[in-house]
Amino acid sequence: MRQDIRLGEGVRVPGIDACLDEAMALPGARGAAVVDWTSGLALGTAGEPPGGDQEAAAAETAELARAAAELPTFTPDAWDGAAPGPGVGGGAGAGAGSGGGNGAAGGKGLPVEDVIVSTRDGYHVLCFVDTTFDSSVFLHLWLDRDTGNLALARIRVRQLAERLVLG
Template identity: 30%
Template sequence: MNIDTALKEAMSIGGAVGVALVDYDSGMSLGHAGGGEWLNLEIAAAGNTEVVRSKLRVMQTLGLSDTIEDILITLHRQYHLIRLMSGVKARGSLFLYLVLERDVANLALARHQLKRIEGELQI
């Protein structure tokens, strides 16, 4: 699946507000969908790049020989889900960033669907 198709599928997840595919080496978004006045996905992509980099540094400092599947940030009204792309079909420095309305979203189902999208996405 290509980037545009993956972003459209992510936006079909219940409660989805916005989604971006981000390269955390550069902090640049390779594509995004949704968002709006209160959710600038370009700024969010750059900011969440720092979240990913920070967690990877901590893991390295601790000597953890594991990988990050996803990072969840829970707000009062939203879930922000960062899914690191580890598949062989993608470069190793990418993540999917998905914002969900908490009142509408099913977090477990959203994580499952994002994992499926990750597995099918080809860069």
């Protein structure tokens, strides 16, 4: 049974547990987490963590997500120079946490959709969750390289992230 969370004035999102259950149903899924990239804390986890430690995995993937979302190398034209979001040091190109109106093409959303890291034995898919407020949440799916399907996982994780839109 899918459980939804109510966040005030009629805003409903699928529960984190339901989202993680769906992620773990993907072929080759080894572990999944919903992580806040500002704090590095896991909001929910399922399966086994990369390296064997949920907290360390969340903190380390948050560093990668933060770099991709905030550094001008990856998002040179995406931000209009607005005030930096939570945990951002400022400067040109910063502000990935500043929410809704400053985003990439189309004028909204985060400038980075996802980050994919290939390792010798697996794939890590980090997919940002776009919201209308100061969001710093991403989904992390860890796939086995031999049994996972990276293309399918990327599509499905994006669909899960879209359903987790909070605003």
